[in-house]
Amino acid sequence: MSTFLSEIQGWLAFLDRLPVLLQLLPVGLLLLGLIKLRRLPRQGRWGRLMDLPLAVPLLVGQALIALVLLALQQRVGLVLLLGQFSLAWLLLRLAERQGLARWLPPESMQLVSTRLLRPLFLLVVLLQGMDALGSLQDLAALPLGVWFGGGIRLGDLFSVLVVLYLLLVGLRLPAAGVSLLVQRGLGISEGSRRALDQILQYVIFTLGVIWAMGRLGFNQTGVLAIAGGLSVGLGFGIKEVFSNIVSGLWLLIEGSVRPGEVLMHEGEACEVRRLGPRATTLWRGADNAEVVVPNQSFFTTATTTYTRSDRMRRCSLQLKMAQSWNPGQIVALLEGLAADHPAVLTEPAPKARLVEFGSERYGYKLSFSIADPLTAGSVTADLRLAICRRFADLGMDPPA
Amino acid sequence: MLSSGTTPSSRRRRETRWRLVWRLGPGLALAALLQGCFAARQTLHVVVVPTGSLEWLQRDGNDRIPWTPLLQEYQRLHPGLQVQVSVLDEAHLEETLRRDRSRGLGPDLLVLRAPVANALLRQGLVQRLDGQPAWHRSQPLLEPAQVERVTSAAGVAGLPVYNLFTLACFDRQAVPRPPASLDELIGLAASGRPIGVAVDSIGIWWSVGTLGAQDAMVPILTGNPRVASASPAADRAALLAWLTWLRQLALQSRVDIASGPRELVEGLASGRLSWIPCYSASLAHLERSMGKRLGVASLPGGPAGPATPFSTVMVMALGSDSSPPQRRLALELTELGLDPLVQREITLQSLMVLPANRYVSVPVASSGRLAALEQAQRQFDQRSRLLSASYSADRLRRMQPLVEDLLWKVMLGVVTPQQGTEALLRLSPRS
Structure with missing residues (x-):
């Protein structure tokens, strides 16, 4: 590592050269300015100019600096290199705004941009800059020591970290694509597709880790021995984390809690958005909140799900009406109102029952089925409103 | 919904941060510049260019072995100075130097073969050395032939530091006594010991002089004028004799025609081959693989005289982008390269090169390897007019594949030695 740092320090020696200073100083001042x-x-025409992305005036300024240096018969290679970086950044921003933003939803766009494209851009700039100042091959060959029986070189470690990072952040789209193809080809359910998506990501990342260990030349016996020793310590230290990870994997394989499923959590119907390695993210429609639940809790407590074998949910609402009204007429009215609602399934058909005799009022219960469990609250509210309106139209007392 | 970063307090915090950056930024940039100027006096960028086709030896740090004593001595004299050594392939050298030169980021010093340095000087990618006081002080230490090899119309391209030669490498267990003549070499193969040759400069060209064909090959390969005393008929006869012998050699079942020096060296190291022509730069690699089994000797002679080994003189050439202090340091390092003590250390520590300083004696009595190297140098000085004069690396690079292809065809029987001779003569600049 000290060799690497001294190599970087040695690059500063280039600043002693007049041609280098003549290129770097104007570009640095331009950027600061x-x-x-x-x-x-922002005022007037200049104000509008300043609305342009920073890379545009920077690129124009770099071109002008290059022209002036050429006129003075000075070197311009560094200015052109920095100009390439500005141009690449501009093109990246354009691609993000004009291309990706049209094809991807905002959330995915944000992820692709901040976790993949921009880090990749920075990586390319970094490598190109290092290649310009020194020899990337020599830097890559710098030894970092012996880990797990393998001699590690800077280049190997760097490439392994880059590949693992790309696998970590860049796998979502390809895995989603493959699972979509499988869904179309084999006709699997939406929940199974999402589970497949997650499992693919885990499997490919695990393969990536195995490749990385091979690439770095880790001695398998040494890794196993150290892993054995660590597992005891980890078992005591962060057993909750491991418990959650193992629970998550098991839930995925078992399929009891999968992305897209609807289940009850703390009395509210929630949709499973993401089954992560440590926790599951649920979406609660009632208040548009995301709830992060440790995987272990699904593993150790009973869970009510509406989507295990099908997505249908049977809902009900109760009301009381004065004894003076004919129960048969009320039952027919309630069933008719439920059948008229577009979200209520015809099969099994809505069913109203007289469930209670009171001293002044009779109790009724209307049961109906819906296809989307998450809409239970809104459909029930719709039906209550329709009942009130119809009863009012018929001159009946409002239900209690 | 709250939007992040828009509250007055967060705006104030952001503005405070920016003000801090604006106040500290220029100061930090200036400090970096000053630090850079300070560091510039402490760092020298040196690029080592391994001999083409031997880049694979880089993984052993082979090319740095001869330079270690020089760099150690230099850093002893300049303890605060950092010498950054990087390795560049010969194939990408011009392109990389042009790119670095356009940015002002070229190396301060290059360590490379003399013909490559000559070519770079013609293209203005290195600085001429003549005119520098260091050159005038160093020139008397060099043989005139060495000076000639780094001198062209464009000037002196670099200062010779050491020489590499083609030798014979063999497995002591399989070959107790190395062959001294071409007949003995064929006899060795006939007795069941596998030998290896290749059609490149290291693998086969040593045999050119053993059959008297060197005067005919010089103009073909280098473009230099032919020897005045030679006649076209003599050239034809010598080339025919050489190609006929090559064909006879290839007819031996125990002769392996390899694709290049790497295959030869790996063949010997693995025990598949018993005798090969080897470049002295690969001795360290072979010794690591073979240990005491490695034998080194000079190449066998033939009816027309001793072998004509291939030789490379490694030189130090000045980069074209150095600042005056960096140039001064580079010249100091260059001059130190010919220091007798450093030259002796380079020779003794590496045991694969010979010093360029003609006043440094080589202890041949105590080392068979150094004795073989000195024998190769004598053969080169006496017989290898092939590469003793300054020549165009571009022409050599252009002609080499043509000649090698022709030699392949002759050895494999695709064309007869007579047809090969006529084809070679057609490549000569006279025709």
């Missing part, structure tokens, strides 16, 4: 200008209040 543009940042300063963008912080000033």
